[in-house]
Amino acid sequence: MESYLLTEQDRSTLQSKVTNKLREVILTGHFNMGDRLVQEEWADKLGVSRMPIREALVQLEKEGLVRIEPRRGAIVTPISVEDIKEIYQLRVLLEGEAVERALPYIEEEDIKELSxxxxxxxxxxxxEEDVEIYMRLNIEFHHILRRGCPWRRIHDMIDTLWKGIPPYTPSLLADHLEETHKEHGLMIEGIKQRDAKKLRKVIERHILRTRDNLIEVILEAEKETNRSGSKDF
Structure with missing residues (x-):
């Protein structure tokens, strides 16, 4: 039986840890569509009270990973491989366009901040703490890249796509961070050169590579679950 019990160090950032743990088990195939995520059970599994579980479920509902229903509680709605393909293909189209249009408005102070x-x-x-910091920095990095785009609606659409998986991929793809570093460096280089086509190409390749790595992780987790023949925790 796999243990999900949090350590004393984990408890220092308890709410974030609980949310990350629940997000991880949902994304890596431990639940089927429509399964209930019972607060009392997961409080015991993680060694916490029900309060951080309830707060985590509120966040996961915003991300589309659970649905809170009266009298039934939290119903798991895991994101499928097809969902990942849809989200990331739309990101390619929208973010590629946004960063290209934002480039003329990126100033030297922005470049210094990106660096x-x-x-x-x-x-x-x-x-885990470093990965959480990384996620926050990564969100800010991508925001700066596109915030100068004058198209208001494209920002709304991209923000919608980011409400879910994209901000948390570093926690699932820690083995691929070196590739991400290289791509971020190429983005900054494209900005300094004022090369819109190069910048757009790097952004699109970055998103597609992340998509492929994420799908690989999800499929491998599903295989592991099938090999174990059980969803016991």
């Missing part, structure tokens, strides 16, 4: 964020991300290790 600072890039350096900070490269300096982080692979602990």
């Amino acid at each position: 600072r964020l890039d350096s900070m991300m490269r300096s982080l290790g692979n602990t």
Whole structure:
């Protein structure tokens, strides 16, 4: 039986840890569509009270991973491989367009901030706390890349696509962060060169590579679950 019990160090950032644990088990295939995620059971599994479980479920509902129903509680609605393909293909189309249109509005201060964020991300290790910091920095990095785009609606659409999996992929793809560092460096280089086509190409390749890595992780987790023949925790 796999243990999900949190350590004392984990408890220092309890809410975030609980949310990450529940997100991870949903994304890696431990639940089927329509399964109930019972608060009392997961409080026992993680060694916490029900309060952080309830708060985590509120966040996971916003991400589309659970649905809270009266009298039934949290119903799992895991994101499928097809969902991943849809989200990331739309990101390619929209973010590629947005960063290309944002480039004329990116100023020297923005470039300095992107470089600072890039350096900070490269300096982080692979602990859970480091990965959480990385996720926040990565969100800010991508926001700066496109915030100068004058098209208001494209921002709304991209923000919708980011409400779910994209912000949390570093926690699932820690083995691929070196590739991400290289791609971030190429993005900054494209900006400095004022090469819109190069910047767009790097962004699109970055999104598609992340998509493929994420699908690989999900499929491998499904295989592991099938080999074990059980969803016991």
